[in-house]
Amino acid sequence: MKRWNGWGSEETIYPLPESAKDYLKGYIGEGCTAQDATLESMISQVPASRLNKHENVSIDAEERLRHACGQSLPDWISLRSGRIPAFPDGVFYPIQENQIQEIFTIAEDNHFILIPYGGGTSVLRHINPPESSSPVLTIDLSKLEKMLDLDEASLLATFEAGIRGPILESNLNKHGYTLGHFPQSFEYSTLGGWVATRSSGQQSFYYGRIEDLFRGGHLITPTGEISFPPFPASAAGPDLRHLVLGSEGRFGILTRGIVAIKPLPDFEEFYGYIFKEWQGGLTAVRKLISDHVQLSMIRLSDSQETQTTLLLSGQDNLVSWASYGLEKIGYDQKRCLLLVGVTGNRKTAVKAKETATRICRKSGGLSTGKFIGRSWQKSRFLVPYLRNSLCEAGYALDTLETAVPWNKVDQLKNELISAIETASEKLDEKVLVFGHLSHVYATGASIYITFIFRRTQDPDEMLQHWQVMKNAASEVILTWGGTISHQHGVGRDHADFLSREKGDLGVDLLTEIGKSLDPKNLLNPGVLFRGDKLQQLI
Ligand SMILES: Cc1cc2nc3c(=O)[nH]c(=O)nc-3n(C[C@H](O)[C@H](O)[C@H](O)COP(=O)(O)OP(=O)(O)OC[C@H]3O[C@@H](n4cnc5c(N)ncnc54)[C@H](O)[C@@H]3O)c2cc1C
Incomplete structure (x- = not known):
């Protein structure tokens, strides 16, 4: 069964290692374990649906609760504190494509708001029902899966x-x-x-x-x-x-x-390289790109992320032996991990790995062989489960991301980290911030930032803490000419920033396209662009 107030299946648990708990306690303070709302109490809060009974539409309270939020931090705060601003009035599961046009007609005649819903993994409040006097129907597409x-x-x-x-x-x-x-x-x-x-x-x-x-x-x-x-x-x-x-x-x-x-590739492997510091890693990454080395993944973590990732791996003995050995040969706390993937034809992939090793060595990169790569590969889809354990230990985790040309990558990453730290200092809280380059291109890279801070007893206070740090980061991104999102999108959380990236004319253009495809503003109002002009039409 899927968790209703966290990530993933209830059967999967990724425990927070004791050493990581100690580290977080030392770095940002004791976690604050608030009393979370129970599923039963939440179900009892779901108001009566404003929809009439309809075939294929569920108005079941639990179903509506499970479609009320995505996976953003504000969503988690709502779910855990039991204060969800709005629920869909029903969930429609189309089983055939032609039912969609029918539901549009019904929605238009009855002034419904419709929310297309895929897996609900949005981290920017894309699928949350707006608080509205019109009934809201979520269109869950999970039965269209052939x-x-x-x-x-x-x-x-x-x-x-x-x-x-x-x-x-x-x-x-x-x-x-x-x-x-x-x-x-x-x-x-x-x-x-x-x-x-x-x-x-x-x-x-x-x-x-x-x-x-x-x-x-x-x-x-x-x-x-x-x-x-x-x-x-x-x-x-x-x-x-x-x-x-x-x-x-x-x-x-x-x-x-x-x-x-x-x-399907006949060969796939992931390898780790440790650099003495960030600049060495960055030089190697740029060379791997300019030499067109046929890799499938290039991911460079900064020193804080390298340290935190190793701590969270739970392999305490191995990590402390490795740290001891690395420090002896001059790879101290500033060390950074580069992960590369090779995928495809065995001969080409093996050659790419050899070239990558040569390039990394030239910038001081130490090959760690397959071990780190394999453990990354094993846990690549498990890591999000750590967010559940962190939350239960009293910590909140959020991520944000952008992309800029190479000439700004370094400075923007530093500025982002210091903006979040400064914002948190003003709140009199400590925050653990780290980052990596997650996707690289010939002309630039995406910067992916993670920040962890303490939960608070008061959900409003926690939301305010998050908002202050998130706003500070978004301002820095736009000031430095970065995109407000490289991969997560706009949703509700970034909608107010869109005109600064696309210009008023750009947003007007999107609004006009919306007006021509959806003149009654049925679909997901408030997401991507505000569409005030459209609102007036209803
Ligand atoms: C733990 C975690 C890790 C993540 N990692 C990544 C990552 O590595 N890379 C990445 O890019 N993103 C990542 N995301 C963000 C998220 O998973 C992506 O944005 C994903 O593409 C959303 O897909 P979904 O099916 O869950 O869509 P939903 O969250 O259900 O919907 C997202 C938006 O798409 C619209 N939509 C959905 N289906 C349709 C459709 N058929 N037609 C029209 N509109 C539709 C919805 O209306 C909504 O606006 C991550 C999120 C989480 C929680």
Whole structure:
């Protein structure tokens, strides 16, 4: 059973090692274990639905509770404190594509708000029902989960858009193929959600981001339907697939996606390199890119993240022996971990690994062999479960991310860390902040920041602490010309920042597209762009 107030399956537990607890206690103070709301108490709070009974629509209180929040920190605060601002009035599970147009008509006639819902793994409040005088219906696409076509000649596969990562992969793997899209939320996130948020998988360096993989599909909007044929390339005007990529459920519902696939790799391995300090790692990363070394993943952690990751691994004895040995040879507390992946044809992959080792060595990188890479690989989808254990130990964890050209990467990462630390100092709290480069390109990189701070007894105070740190970071990102999101999207949390990135005209353009595809503003109002002009139309 999926956790209702945390990440993942109730059966999976990733315990917080005692040594990590001690470290957090020393660094940011004793965790604050607040009394969490129970499932029963929450179910009893769900108000009566404003919807009439309808086939395929559930108005069950628990079902509505489970669709009221995503996975952002404010969502967790709401769920744990038992103060959820709004619940959907019902959850509709389409089992056929043609039911979507029908539900649009019903919604239009009855002034419903509709929320397209994939796996609910949004971290930016994309799927939360707004507080509204109109009934809110969540459209959960999880029953649209079939593989519809496999075109081996073209290396294309067609899926219904509600399909979750593991089911999609197992369908392809059976035939010897893979999509290779592995966001950390892989276990629960869906094809439609990936496209609608412009998601990026951990091995995007080899497989590409979702916008590279999404070759076509079908969008149903309140004003009609659009098919996107999977042309290998086209000069017929702007590419309309970009109406769906990043549309966050505002322009319609993607019912089918056609994706580019690859044969399953015959070799895959992940390797770790330790550098004496960040700059050595950065030089190696840039060289790996400029020399076009055929890696599938390049991920450079700063020294704080390197230390924290090792502590959280729970392998205390091994970590202290390794630290002892590394310090003896001059790799002290400033050491940084670089993880690289090699994927594909065995011969090419082995050669890429050898080249990577040579390049890393030149910048002082020490090869740790397969051990660290393999343990990363083993826990790549388990790490989010740590957030449950941290929360239970009295700590909150959140992440944020951006991307900038190389000439700003270094400074922006430092500025982000110090902005969050300064914001937290003003709150008279300590925060543990660290970062890594998660996705790298020829022209720049994404910066992924994690921050951990103490929970508080008062949920309003905790939300305020989070907001102050998050705002400080968002301001720094925009000041430095970074994008407000490299992979998580806009949702409600970033909507107010969008015009600073895209300009007023850019946001007006999105609003006008929304107006033409969804004139009654039925779909996900408030997400991506505010659409005040649209509100006036209702
Ligand atoms: C632990 C964790 C790790 C994560 N790791 C990553 C990562 O590595 N990379 C990454 O990119 N993101 C990551 N995310 C963020 C999140 O998983 C992605 O944004 C993901 O793409 C959302 O997919 P979903 O199916 O859960 O969509 P939801 O959260 O259900 O919805 C997200 C948005 O997409 C819209 N939507 C969903 N399906 C459709 C559809 N069929 N048609 C139209 N609109 C639709 C919704 O209306 C909403 O606006 C992570 C999140 C968590 C909690």
